[in-house]
Amino acid sequence: MEQLIYLYGLIPTSELSSEPLPPMKGFDQEGELYPIQIGQHSAVVCKLDGSEYSEEKIKERVDQDMEWLQEKAFHHHETVMQLAKSYTTIPLKFCTLYKSEESLMKTIEDHEIKLAETFSSLKGNEEWNVKIYCDDQLLHEEVAKNNPAVEARKEEIKELPRGKQFFENKKLDKVIAEEAEAEKERVGEEVHNHLLNYVLQGTVKRNWNKDVTGKKENMTWNGVYLIPKEKVETFLEQIQDYEKKMGEKGWQFIASGPWPAYHFSQFS
Structure with a gap:
């Protein structure tokens, strides 16, 4: 045999x-x-x-x-x-x-x-994962009220004749959606670059869809990090700070680990 x-x-x-x-x-x-x-x-x-x-x-x-x-x-x-x-x-x-x-x-x-x-x-190091999720409805509402590009577009529309304003306001939804997507990317990059100060290595993975996560919110960022064991607590404190600052606006920051170091020990 x-x-x-x-x-x-x-x-x-x-x-x-x-x-x-x-x-x-x-x-x-x-x-x-x-x-x-x-x-x-x-x-x-x-x-x-x-x-x-x-x-x-x-x-x-x-x-x-x-x-x-x-x-x-x-x-x-x-x-x-x-x-x-x-x-x-x-x-x-x-x-x-x-x-x-x-x-x-x-x-x-x-x-x-x-x-x-x-x-x-x-x-002496550990692999940890950080996933960021966002409530799209809350984000769109926030962008509609406070995004500079959206505000600028609203001002432009006000100067148009009433007939054109109706159609341009319809197009405004597309601008809001685009700015919301840009905001997701901006937040992810900001968090990732900040976390790199506490780790040896960090890399970005593909986001998972809702069928995989089982969550109603969309995943907007998926990062993995190799961290010295003595810095893990400080690293996790950074995640908690983001959750406290942005949780009410529909953002979730979820750290998990330690995991086997699949992403930092490639061997085929």
Whole structure:
């Protein structure tokens, strides 16, 4: 029976030596996770039946069985989360498979220097996510009353003949909508640039739609940050300050973490 190697993540061998890997079930819920030591780095893996978990079989299950996908994706996420709580962890994406321990070991050895640099950048730091949401109705009302571009357009319309004013007022809604979108971007960039003062790295991700978030408000910004552990409290205080200042106007600032450092430890 051909066996495959499922890779969850990489951790420093030195940390594994001082704190052995706790018992954890593998991807098939039968085998156990175990470490493969490759010099300074150790791979946390489990073995899988190659006939059941081949690339073709997994693709078929992903396409046809949403319940299976959710169950396995949750298992992967929870396992990597548990590793990240105890070790400096380079997390791997869902369903990272190798044909043998030898092929995995060769890959790690070929990237020895890059991995060492990545572990050095992650040690003592945490990944956090910040999402900004906005109540569109409240924002449109605010923009309609206080936006300089909208006010200027209103003054222009007042100077027009009454007949034209009616049609131009109709067009004003479009101006308000455009200025509201610009305000979302401005707030996001302002918050992001401010938060960069408290972090080692920060990057912007694609916004999620309401089907994913389950919220009635639109997501307007989605940032991830790598933060020294000793600065996390100060970082979160900045988020709370924004919430206090802008919450009544329909803005929400939600920080979550710490997460496995997927965005700051790319390894394929």
